[in-house]
Amino acid sequence: MFVWVNEVEDDYKLPKTSEVEINKIEKQLNTELPASYKEILLEQNGGTIKFNSVKKENHLETNAYFEINHIYGCGQGGILDSDYLIDEWGLPKNILIFSGDGNSFFALDYRKDSVNPPVIYLEPETEEIIEVAHTFDDFLNNLSKEEVFFENDEDNEDWGTSEEAAETIFSGNDILLIEVTLLNLQYPENHKWYFEQLLKCAIHSEVLIRETVTNILNNNLEIYIIESDKNLHFLLKEIIEKLIADKNESISSEAREIRKRIKYKHF
Known part of the structure; x- marks a missing residue:
């Protein structure tokens, strides 16, 4: 580990x-x-x-x-x-x-x-x-990795909760804010939108963001499979494959373990 x-x-x-x-x-x-x-x-x-x-x-x-x-x-x-x-x-x-x-x-x-x-x-x-x-x-x-919330900051009240605000964060350069937002949204109502954001972040230039995506999948993949539409499961497969191909060996290794644990027959 x-x-x-x-x-x-x-x-x-x-x-x-x-x-x-x-x-x-x-x-x-x-x-x-x-x-x-x-x-x-x-x-x-x-x-x-x-x-x-x-x-x-x-x-x-x-x-x-x-x-x-x-x-x-x-x-x-x-x-x-x-x-x-x-x-x-x-x-x-x-x-x-x-x-x-x-x-x-x-x-x-x-x-x-x-x-x-x-x-x-x-x-x-x-x-x-x-x-x-x-x-x-x-x-x-x-x-x-548990959710982290902003405290006593009115300016950030809606950040990381609305899709529009989150997409603005994901397109920016504040790595810690991107990480926090990914974690705050890991139990989404709109699975399609969130899976698409995970897919984009799975090839992010910063290793911390790619590690965050890996941890989110490791902790929640079974839940996502059960709760999301089966037509969206291809996005989860794509995310895992991107992580397996990661140049960072720890990310690649953990993603392989996720694939081994889940096996695509569950999709």
Whole structure:
């Protein structure tokens, strides 16, 4: 699973690491990292992730999510800062912080399991500690991109909701606004129009937009197949094929997995 945005300038991204270096840091911390954590660190040593939230496991609310946008790398400025953060914020011992900004943190809780620790969410101010996932594998599987809405901005009140306004955004150069608009409209009434916009964005020059299209399909394709007119399913096929042909290997690989998972017999 490739989780990284892969930006050149990224405050959370550390120099490339290796299995040898990770083993050294594990010995230094007297801790064994989950295999899936080490796997993503070998792909990229920390950084901004292409998701913005993680779903709370076993929670009754369907929209129960924690915000997250980065994962620490292996080294100074990454997980080696965990002990300092624990002391600074008065957090429990025997945990390993792997994401956070001072207001809240995500950590591996070795107090409960020294081999396969659960992931917890901590808020220093409220002293709240919540188990987010039973394992780091589950944590990765529960990462998602959720809708982002503008707050207290009258000028943007209708942006990203009307088709005309959205098309203006899609034809512009504000990459983050395009991403937000795609996410805000991912449960459309007009499936034909939205699928056409996804198809255009599937060949966008910016990798972040193409990754957003991939994530939207990965999370919603079954719903789109059920809820949209069968005569529109060819658009979904075209989007998947465009993504499979993408020069970015992570996008292409994820699109192939989508095709493998769905199989065109379901269309």
